[in-house]
Amino acid sequence: MAHEKPEELLRLSDDTQGILDEHDLRPLWEVQEDFGTVIDDPEPGIWKWADIERAIDAIEADVPIAELPPGFQRRVAVPVNTSLGNAISNTIYVGVQTVSPGETAPAHRHSANALRFTIDGHEEMKTVVAGEEFPMRDNDLVTTPQWEWHDHVNDSDETAAWLDVLDLPLFLDSFNKQQVFENHELERQPVTKTQGYWDSQYGRGRPADERSNGEIPGPFEGIREATPPYRFGWNEMTESLRQRAANDEPDPHDGYSLAYANPATGKEPLFPTMSFRAQLLNEGPTDPHFHNATEVYFVIEGEGVTHVDDKALEWGKWDIFVVPPDGTHHHDPDGEAILLGMTDRPVLEAFNFYAEAEPSS
Ligand SMILES: [Fe+2]
Ligand SMILES: [Fe+2]
Incomplete structure (x- = not known):
């Protein structure tokens, strides 16, 4: 998919850019353009919450999600290993994402696996995965298995923040493979299941009749059992x-x-x-x-x-x-x-x- 160059469309204020540069953080739309290279000598490093918080607050003030171009519709501060890097490591990517009250990070899907670990959550902040709305309460972990549609919908009155974790660098950098990516035709995917549905399939009690594994789509049939959408x-x-x-x-x-x-x-x-x-x-x-x-x-x-x-x-x-x-x-x-x-x-x-x-x- 051809993307418009995001830096031509997006201008962070000098203050915001300064905070990011000072603390080895980069916006996702920038590092997305930079995948495909490995970090030669990854170093031990730490990103302090006070610095991350300043960065995500500044980006939130500069850039509404609605102004991000298609394919870059996530507002994320990404810790990068050394200032030239594109992720925290050569295998695992983490980023801190925010969605303001009333905003939606639109539905898309991709070949990388992802999960959300809620930092500052709310019952009415929902990550919608495979047709189910999962509330993002503090410290909840929600899986977004590869090739599942997912969007993030903030119906609360507070900005929500969470940790995104993906295997993007392993795939794009270390294996030097291409990401497969698709935007949903709708901003919000249809909610086709009631809350708790995926737990009824994979929780402590299981369907006693035929299991519904066929519900988990995926173009790439792996040798391992696919990870279902699930909230811990x-x-x-x-x-x-x-x-x-x-x-x-x-x-x-x-x-x-x-x-x-x-x-x-x-x-x-x-x-x-x-x-x-x-x-x-x-x-x-x-x-x-x-x-x-x-x-x-x-x-x-x-x-x-x-x-x-x-x-x-x-x-x-x-x-x-x-x-x-x-x-x-x-x-x-x-x-x-x-x-x-x-x-x-x-x-x-x-x-x-x-x-x-x-x-x-
Ligand atoms: Fe260890
Ligand atoms: Fe995604």
Whole structure:
């Protein structure tokens, strides 16, 4: 699909551009033009929420979604690894998206897998996926499997913000493949299902008659069971995390963790390309280790520091940080903290490439 060059259509104010440049953030419509290159030497890095918030507020003030050209209709601040990069890593992309009251980020679909992790949500802020409206409450995680139609509709009276996570760089940069992308003919896709429908298919109770797997469209039939559209409510996740902390032993490197399982299989990974965990750290520093998988973290709550080689990443609530492959790292929470851990490990494991060890000294 041919796109008009967005920079010819969009002018961020000098102030907004300055905030973005200063903090290694770029708008999505810009990095979208820049995919297809790998970051030579990804570095450990952290993006502080206070800086991200200034950036998303400034972009929101400059650019209504309705003014974005077709194909670029998402208002997102993207953390980039080194100022020349196009994403936080060579496999996983994260961005912080906002939708103002009354706005819609129009329906489209694409070959990359995506999910939303709600930062500042609302019952009336809905991400519509495969015909169902999923309310975006704080800390909810909603999947957007590849080739599913999705739009974001803010019927609340507050700006909503969330974390977008996609496997775009793996596909576009590392594999050097082309994205397949399509806009819906309507701004809002028809809501064809009642709220809770996808949970009735993949939740704790399942259809006892024939399963409706045929409902999940996809031009690319993978070897793994497709990830369904699904919302993981935060209340249930934290309750289960507390249960683990009360009864189980923590992992020496990742604390008490709970994987977001693919509802179709009941197992990790959530997507063949990306795995997600809620991690509760409350027993002092974890043991250092290194591996060839990338880890991206979002701080759900708490404060602490993650040491990566000789770098100390000091984090607090809603900060985003990245541990690149091969960096020796450990977490040191200040009391108790909960992180959302994201990794490309399933890609490496699929080809028997995964390696992990503790430093010898
Ligand atoms: Fe999308
Ligand atoms: Fe790790």
